[in-house]
Amino acid sequence: MKNLTVERTENYLKFSLDQRDSGRFKVNVSKNPLTLALDHTLTLDFSEGSAFLPVSEVKGREFYSLIAPDHQAVGAERRVALPSLYNCRDLGGYVTTDGRLTKWGYFYRSDAPDHLTKHDVAFLSEMALAAVVDFRSPKEIAHNPDNYFAEKRHYQFDPHAEVAKEASLMPAKGADKDQQKVAKLLELAKTKAGQQRLVEMQQQMVYQMEELVLSAAAQQAYTDFMKVLVRQEVPCLFHCQGGKDRTGWAAAIILGLLGVPEETIYQDYFLTEINNEPRNQARMAIYQQYTDNAFVLDYLASLQKTKRAYLDSAFNAMKTHYGTMEAYAKQALGMNQETIEQFKEMYLY
Structure with missing residues (x-):
């Protein structure tokens, strides 16, 4: 399992792959991190490992799973985007010494x-x-x-x-x-x-x-x-x-x-x-x-x-x-x- 980095700007979510892949990929979106049950699917165009999604299309806390030909990547925004909490963030996506996530x-x-x-x-x-x-x-x-x-x-x-x-x-x-x-x-x-x-x-x-x-x-x-x-x-x-x-x-x-x-x-x-x-x-x-x-x-x-x-x-x-x-x-x-x-x-x- 690889990490899919998800970062928020004012208007977009930026998705980044370590492999710097280019191409059109399907990204499964889930509301449930425990099961990653499918809520809906996105189709994103990656260029050198990066793709963008308008923030207006993000509804609540979402978890993203991308399946490429040679690997699977999963990710979410680290900071929970809430105006009344400055420092609420997810501890997911950190790589361990033995290569797990x-x-x-x-x-x-x-x-x-x-x-x-x-x-x-x-x-x-x-x-x-x-x-x-x-x-x-x-x-x-x-x-x-x-x-x-x-x-x-x-x-x-x-x-x-x-x-x-x-x-x-x-x-x-x-x-x-x-x-x-x-x-x-x-x-x-x-x-x-x-x-x-x-x-x-x-x-x-x-x-x-x-x-x-x-x-x-x-x-x-x-x-x-x-x-x-x-x-x-x-x-x-x-x-x-x-x-x-x-x-x-x-x-x-x-x-x-x-x-x-x-x-x-x-x-x-x-x-x-x-x-x-x-x-x-x-x-x-x-x-x-x-x-x-x-x-x-x-x-x-x-x-x-x-x-x-x-x-x-x-x-x-x-x-x-x-x-x-x-x-x-x-x-x-x-x-x-x-x-x-x-x-x-x-x-x-």
Whole structure:
């Protein structure tokens, strides 16, 4: 099975084949990633591996299967094209070290679906999700509960990531809480010692990522999460608030156990920086209404960034204490070799 890359521009979907084939090909379209049952068929003209389809012809979440004379390719858009979610994306289409492909439409990592439009609720409902997993704390959930979009089950697994929680809190309705947050940081920035502390605090997320691997609470949360996937409660959408760190480590576990190379896992992690840029700019604009202090703004910006050092910290902790992702899954997440092999057969083409 080969990957069919599908990318959205303003007006078109671009389909790309690694083989750079030219010619007219039929592309089967399915709404169901579990069966790839035929919904309708497209006829696309490829030139040097690329073809285009007007976006106006795309109806909801679609999965594409192309059968060429010497190979089959399957693909979908990586980012789920919803205006009210910046960072909802599919973990399908990643090539493993043994040449297999992660299945499209089974795992969606996302920012919190707590502010959806009616259109987006309908879109997600049509995706027929079996499970939604929320990694936020009870306080975060109470502040901005998820919208319901017809998922069969909804889980809350809290890894107790206090820094991540602080980093990803959405600006509150009204200015009071954001203004109070900035005021506290400004008080700290009045002294040289406080300024140094703010610089040091920019490393908090590094330590937090280590805790997501090693703390008992985090291990329990990710154990419960993996049980959902082993039970094949898919499609599954999992999220925290911004879909960056708590969600990022969950995605790393999935991809690592499926045999996706580490550098590809990093590339997936870095997509958050691109996807969340409009959201982060809006949040920083709110903070900038209350201060222009560089120490304060640099600290607040550091919590929103997607840095290699953050994921490095998680991987380093995992390797130091367990050696490999499989050993981590066995010793910390309650899996065994048989379960891991079954996991691969479930979720790889």
